[in-house]
Amino acid sequence: MLHRSLAPFALALLSLLPACEETGLMRFDGGTTPPGEDGGEPAQRQISYTPEGCGYTVTSPELESAAMGTDVQDPDNPVLHHVHASWAGPTDSTFAVNWETGLRTLASRILYGTDRAAVEAAEAPGGDVLGRNGHTMFYRAMIGGGPGTRLHEVHVCGLEPETTYYYKVGGPGRWSRVYEIATAPPVGSTQPFSFGVTGDSRNNLENSWPISQRRLDEAGVDFQVFSGDAVFLGANQADWRQFFEASVDDFDVTDFLARAPFMMANGNHDQLALNYVAQFAFPQEVSEGERAQGMEWYSFDYGNAHFVILNDTVNDSAVLAGGQARWLREDLARVDRTRQPWIFVSHHRPFYTCRSTHSPDTALRAAWQPIFDEFSVDFVLTGHNHVYERSTPIRGLEGGEGVVAATGTNGVPTYDMAGLPSGTVYVVAAGVGAELYEVSSECTTSFTSMSVRPYVIFEVEGRTLTYTAYDAMSGGMLDQFTLTK
Amino acid sequence: MTRRLPIALALLFAATPARADEAADLSREAAAAERRGEPAVAVERYRALVAADPTSRLAGRARRRLEWLEARAEGDYRPLSRYLALRERPPAERTRERLAAFEAEVRSFPEGRVARESWALLGEAWLALDEPARAEAAFLAWLDRPDLESSERVSAQTGLARARAARAGPAAGAELLRAAGLEATSTHATLTREARRGPLRVAAASFLALFLGAVLFVGRRALLTRDVLARAFSLGRLAAAAHVLVVPWALASHYDHDVGDTFALVAAGGAAILALASLGGAAASAREAPRTQRAAVAGLAVLAYGALGWLALDHAGQLFSFLA
Numbered sequence: 081m082l083h084r085s086l087a088p089f090a091l092a093l094l095s096l097l098p099a100c101e102e103t104g105l106m107r108f109d110g111g112t113t114p115p116g117e118d119g120g121e122p123a124q125r126q127i128s129y130t131p132e133g134c135g136y137t138v139t140s141p142e143l144e145s146a147a148m149g150t151d152v153q154d155p156d157n158p159v160l161h162h163v164h165a166s167w168a169g170p171t172d173s174t175f176a177v178n179w180e181t182g183l184r185t186l187a188s189r190i191l192y193g194t195d196r197a198a199v200e201a202a203e204a205p206g207g208d209v210l211g212r213n214g215h216t217m218f219y220r221a222m223i224g225g226g227p228g229t230r231l232h233e234v235h236v237c238g239l240e241p242e243t244t245y246y247y248k249v250g251g252p253g254r255w256s257r258v259y260e261i262a263t264a265p266p267v268g269s270t271q272p273f274s275f276g277v278t279g280d281s282r283n284n285l286e287n288s289w290p291i292s293q294r295r296l297d298e299a300g301v302d303f304q305v306f307s308g309d310a311v312f313l314g315a316n317q318a319d320w321r322q323f324f325e326a327s328v329d330d331f332d333v334t335d336f337l338a339r340a341p342f343m344m345a346n347g348n349h350d351q352l353a354l355n356y357v358a359q360f361a362f363p364q365e366v367s368e369g370e371r372a373q374g375m376e377w378y379s380f381d382y383g384n385a386h387f388v389i390l391n392d393t394v395n396d397s398a399v400l401a402g403g404q405a406r407w408l409r410e411d412l413a414r415v416d417r418t419r420q421p422w423i424f425v426s427h428h429r430p431f432y433t434c435r436s437t438h439s440p441d442t443a444l445r446a447a448w449q450p451i452f453d454e455f456s457v458d459f460v461l462t463g464h465n466h467v468y469e470r471s472t473p474i475r476g477l478e479g480g481e482g483v484v485a486a487t488g489t490n491g492v493p494t495y496d497m498a499g500l501p502s503g504t505v506y507v508v509a510a511g512v513g514a515e516l517y518e519v520s521s522e523c524t525t526s527f528t529s530m531s532v533r534p535y536v537i538f539e540v541e542g543r544t545l546t547y548t549a550y551d552a553m554s555g556g557m558l559d560q561f562t563l564t565k
Numbered sequence: 566m567t568r569r570l571p572i573a574l575a576l577l578f579a580a581t582p583a584r585a586d587e588a589a590d591l592s593r594e595a596a597a598a599e600r601r602g603e604p605a606v607a608v609e610r611y612r613a614l615v616a617a618d619p620t621s622r623l624a625g626r627a628r629r630r631l632e633w634l635e636a637r638a639e640g641d642y643r644p645l646s647r648y649l650a651l652r653e654r655p656p657a658e659r660t661r662e663r664l665a666a667f668e669a670e671v672r673s674f675p676e677g678r679v680a681r682e683s684w685a686l687l688g689e690a691w692l693a694l695d696e697p698a699r700a701e702a703a704f705l706a707w708l709d710r711p712d713l714e715s716s717e718r719v720s721a722q723t724g725l726a727r728a729r730a731a732r733a734g735p736a737a738g739a740e741l742l743r744a745a746g747l748e749a750t751s752t753h754a755t756l757t758r759e760a761r762r763g764p765l766r767v768a769a770a771s772f773l774a775l776f777l778g779a780v781l782f783v784g785r786r787a788l789l790t791r792d793v794l795a796r797a798f799s800l801g802r803l804a805a806a807a808h809v810l811v812v813p814w815a816l817a818s819h820y821d822h823d824v825g826d827t828f829a830l831v832a833a834g835g836a837a838i839l840a841l842a843s844l845g846g847a848a849a850s851a852r853e854a855p856r857t858q859r860a861a862v863a864g865l866a867v868l869a870y871g872a873l874g875w876l877a878l879d880h881a882g883q884l885f886s887f888l889a
Contacts, residue, residue, distance in 0.1 A: 194620050242585065244625045262622035272589055272623070285751035286723065287716065298633045300626035328716045515751070530656075541593065553720065554689035555682060557653050 114145040114218040115183035115228065123147075127215050134237035136169050139364060139373045141357045143219040149188025149232060151251050157182025160256050162324035163249060164337035168361045171264035171303075171382045172241035175341060176361035177214075178233045179249055179256065180324075187251020188214040188232040199246040200258050212236050217358050224318030233361055241266045259338040262302065265383040268419035272541035273383050274299070276340075278534075279307030279428070279463030279510035281323060282349050288533045290328040292512035292552040297336035299537055304340055305387065307463035307510055308347025308428035315353040343380065346391045347428040347463065352376065362389070369396070369403030377404055379411050385422035385540055386415045392427045392444050401447035408448065412455035421499050421543055421565055425452065426461040432474065432482060432506040434523035436465040442480055449477060449504075456500040458493075458545075461536075463510025467519040468534035468549055468558055472527045473503025482525045490561045491527035499543060499565035509534045512552050528559055588618040592627065599630075602650035604642045608634050639677035644670075648683050651690075659690045668703070681710050681717060688724045697731035704728055723752040735759035762879065769872035776862075776869035780841050783858040784848030796847035802839065809835040809870075827877050834873040842866035 114123050123145035130137050140146040162180040169176075177190060191202050193209045205211030214234025221229060232249065239245060244262045248255045265271035276296040281289040296304060311319035326333045343362065350356045357372045364374035379388045388411060394400045415423060429438065431445035452460060453475050473493035475485040485503025486494045493501035506525075511517070511533045519529040532551045539546040549559040595610035611627040611634070618624055637645045651659065651667050668687055674680040684707035691700035704725035707713075713721070722745045730738025739756035747753060780788075787793055813828035813835070845862045848854075 242622045244620050244622060260625060262625050265622070271585065272592055274626075283751075287719070291716075298629065300629035302622065302626070329714045515755075539596065541589070551689065554686050555652060556656070556659075556686050556689060558656060560653075560655060 115230070117145060117147070117186070117218075129215070131214070131235035131237060132212055134169055134174060134235055137364070138168065138215070138233070138235060138361070140215060140217055140233075141354050141373060143217055143354060143358060144228070145218045147186070147216055149213050149216050149234075149251070150186045151189075152184065152186040153251060153254050154182030154184035154230075157184070158254060160185075160250050160254060161334070162321075162359075163256055163259065163334050164324070164342055164360075165259075165261055165339070166341045166343060166361050167303075167380055168235060168363050169237060170267075171341075171380055172266050173239045173263060174235065174237045175239070175245075175261055175263070176233065176235045177247065177249055177338070178231060178359055178361055180359075181230050181232060181250075183218070183228055183230045185230060185232075185251075185254075186216050187254070188216045188234055188249075189251045190214065190234045190236060190247055190249050191255070192236055192245050192247035194243060194245055196246040196258060196260070199248060203252055219354065219358065221315060221317035221355055223313065223316040224321075226317075229317055229355075229358075231358055235361065239263045241269075242271065261339055261341070264302070264381075267381045267383070268416075269383050270542035271383060272539065273385075274301045274537055274539040275382070276301040276304045277307070277426075277461050277507070277509050277536040277538070278304065278512045280309040280347070280466050281306075281513035282309050282312040282319070283515070284322060284326055284513040285515060286533070286553065287326070287328055288511075288552050289323070289513040290326040290331060290333050292533065292535045293326075293333045293336045294328055294331045295550065295552060295555065296535060296537070297331070297340070301340060301537060303382070304336075304342050305389075305424070305426050305461060306342060306344040307426050307461055308345045308393075309349040309463060309510070309514065310344065310347070310356075312349055314349060314351035314356050317355055320355055320359060343387065343389060343426075345389045345427050346372075346376065346393055348393045352391070352393070367403060367407040369399040370407070377407065381420065383540065384420050384542070385424060386412075386420045388412070388423070388425045390425065390427040390448070392429045392441065397443065397447075400444065405447055405451060409451050409454075412451065412457070415455070417456075417499065422540060422545065423455065423457045424459045424461060424538075425457050428462060429464045430462040430469070430506065430508045432471045432523075432525050433462075433465050433467075433469055433508050433519070434526040434529055435518075435520035436467055436469075436508075437517040438465050445477070445482070446480065449474075449482070452504050457504045458501055459538075460504055460506045462506070462508050465508050465519065466511030466514045466517045466533075467508055467529060467531050469506075469508040469519060469521075469529040470527050470549070470559060471506040471525050473501060473505055474525055475503035484525060492561050492563055495563075495565040501565070507536065509536045509549060530558055532558065534558060584618050585621065588614050588621050588623045591617065592623045595627065595630065599634075599649065600653055602646045602653065604634050604637070604645045604649065608642075637677070637679050637682075639675045639679060644674040644677070644679040644683070648679050648686070651683075652686055656690075656693060659693070661694060661696070664690055664694070664699075671706075676710070676712055681707060681713065684710070685717070685720065685724070688721075688728065692724075692728055692731065695731070697728045700728035701725060701732065719747065719750065722747055723750055726752055726756060730756050730759070766876065766879065769876050772865070772868045772872040776838070776865040777841070779858075779862050779865050780845035783854050783862055784845045785852075787848040787851040788844060790848075790851065793844065793847045793851050796850065797840075797843040802843050806836050806839050809839055827880075830877045831874050834877070835870055838866055838869050838873065 126140050126142045127146040128139040160181050165175050165177050191209050191211050193199050195208045198208045202209040212234055217231045241263050242265050246258050246260050248258045250256050278292050311323050313319055346352050362375040363378040366374035370376045376391045429441045431441045433440050472487050472491050473485040474482040476483040488494045493503050516531050519531050521529045533553055534549050535552050536549045544564045546562045550557055591610045591614035595607045598606035611631045614627040615624050647670055671683045684703050688700050688703035704721050707721040726738040726741045729741050735756040739753055742753040810832045813832040846859050849859045
């Protein structure tokens with residue numbers, strides 16, 4: 081346990097070393113051949129390509145080696161695990177899958193289709209079963225990676241909206257089990273959808289991480305927004321293995337993560353380490369000052385909602401209030417509120433939180449709240465404090481403090497004729513794994529708060545939204561309201 | 566065949582939005598039925614949705630909800646209906662009267678998931694109402710169910726321990742988990758830490774007081790003389806003071822700038838301890854006190870610095886997993 085208490089200091093020391101901050105990896109000297117790869121050609125450290133049928137480019141981080149997949153399987157290590165899905169392109173026609181295998185496996189293929197039995201039976205594309213090839217990556221993590229980590233990533237594009245697909249990943253001779261995943265309704269559609277919100281799964285105390293994931297899976301949410309701090313130390317591969325391999329009874333977290341795309345913000349513990357960047361596929365559009373091949377901050381659309389994921393753990397305030405803020409403004413300015421009336425933003429550190437372990441981040445508030453106000457963001461979803469908190473609607477700043485906006489029954493915003501909220505609701509919903517903190521509801525901007533392990537489910541249908549917060553441990557509802565704009 | 570294809574395609578396209586609308590209607594009705602505590606109605610709607618549009622996104626969700634509901638069909642959904650009626654209420658509406666009435670109902674529930682989940686909900690709800698004895702009873706009733714899954718057994722035991730801790734102190738809760746062989750759980754670590762916190766606060770405060778007393782003792786009569794003040798501040802000691810100030814600041818600003826207050830306290834307190842230790846040492850030299858006294862002051866200064874750091878982190882709630 082002692083090493084846990086020293087980890088903040090280890091994190092601090094890591095962050096003091098600029099060269100290491102973005103890596104979390106051993107330096108590759110170029111003199112050895114990564115396992116499974118032909119020594120004839122020098123290993124390529126980064127790969128960039130346009131997946132078949134996709135209108136976007138995928139760029140891997142720079143690591144020990146990166147290459148397009150082949151059909152090679154590791155003869156000694158048949159493991160194929162950590163399968164999880166996300167989006168790097170339009171949610172109504174694409175999805176991406178990442179997984180880990182034995183070190184010598186280079187096979188990075190996916191077989192998919194709408195007929196489950198056909199996908200289960202297939203060894204190669206044909207008939208109703210389609211196939212795509214992805215890329216493979218290899219690195220030796222700075223901490224806890226053993227002999228190395230072999231990852232695979234594949235992107236599937238050109239899908240029909242609102243459709244359930246079945247898929248399996250791997251390659252000839254060794255495939256994962258078959259998972260299902262559904263594409264989103266088209267942008268602007270009023271079809272109902274739901275998504276879950278969690279954060280701070282690190283340490284998996286009380287086994288609450290898989291318990292929360294099982295509850296979200298049982299609720300049938302379409303995807304998950306995660307506000308950061310998946311692991312205790314982003315550079316520690318062993319922590320990521322614990323994250324992906326957590327289970328409760330006969331439920332593995334990947335049962336859910338492979339079905340419901342996982343869209344994550346970087347937390348201070350994740351450190352934007354390459355372990356994190358390499359293991360997830362998010363939209364990549366590099367903007368001013370942005371690292372991680374454009375995955376540091378990004379946005380996506382789902383039905384009639386727009387989602388923005390930000391990185392607030394940037395030490396350089398010029399990026400926080402400069403490049404990232406400019407990108408945020410431009411991104412939100414593009415949203416057509418008549419087609420997408422709902423805007424959700426997620427990042428890690430809250431700037432409205434009441435007397436908990438971490439104080440409100442007032443620098444962040446000054447940098448971002450004016451933009452949230454300008455574009456009438458509906459909800460801001462954060463973590464960092466391991467509690468549940470919901471603010472009153474807030475609009476404007478006076479002396480650096482948020483101004484409570486017009487408030488309806490049960491602390492919800494009121495809406496004008498255009499469907500714009502009187503203020504933004506700031507939510508802290510985190511701690512499905514990390515130690516619980518104390519919290520208070522006595523601040524002016526605080527509507528309710530509880531020291532629990534929460535998860536939130538948003539159900540959106542057209543211009544109506546139902547918000548329900550639950551305690552992951554008991555399953556009991558904590559907070560609920562319905563809005564119509 | 567070729568002539569029929571456009572007609573079939575036209576029919577398909579014409580049918581798709583209607584089918585999607587029907588699926589959306591059924592999905593909405595099912596979700597509303599669940600919220601009202603009418604699981605049998607929800608099951609019927611979800612089944613209709615899967616039949617109407619089996620490859621759609623909403624059908625996937627419906628299948629998942631069906632699986633969950635059908636696994637809780639005991640007693641023809643009546644127990645589930647009662648359970649949902651309580652679970653879907655906000656905490657403020659889970660009053661003592663409602664919990665007591667529900668508890669009476671749960672006793673008659675047949676074996677199955679709903680009975681187990683009901684006791685879990687009751688245990689947590691009683692704890693939230695600061696009724697640890699009733700919470701203990703609920704967690705014990707949960708533990709008594711013969712069909713518990715392994716994760717439920719751990720959750721029930723840790724819930725019981727938290728209730729016991731609320732009633733009889735954290736040591737009693739930790740002991741209960743130790744007896745159950747659950748020393749590796751984070752609840753055991755938390756309760757153990759809580760149990761040690763009080764004595765450790767006293768010990769830390771004692772170290773600080775002892776250090777102050779030692780400085781006054783070894784430096785008696787000579788402490789604030791001009792000679793001692795001049796001797797106390799060397800370049801080396803100023804460098805050490807700068808180190809004591811800068812390192813916590815650097816940790817705070819680079820790791821987590823919103824823990825600045827905690828580290829500012831450590832920095833300021835650490836500098837004060839160093840200054841006092843320097844004064845004490847210089848005063849001891851001035852009055853030619855034994856070397857052992859100077860060594861004792863130095864040793865106590867180190868302990869006092871550790872005690873200060875512990876108290877600051879403990880006060881800020883950031884001292885986790887350190888003692889267990």
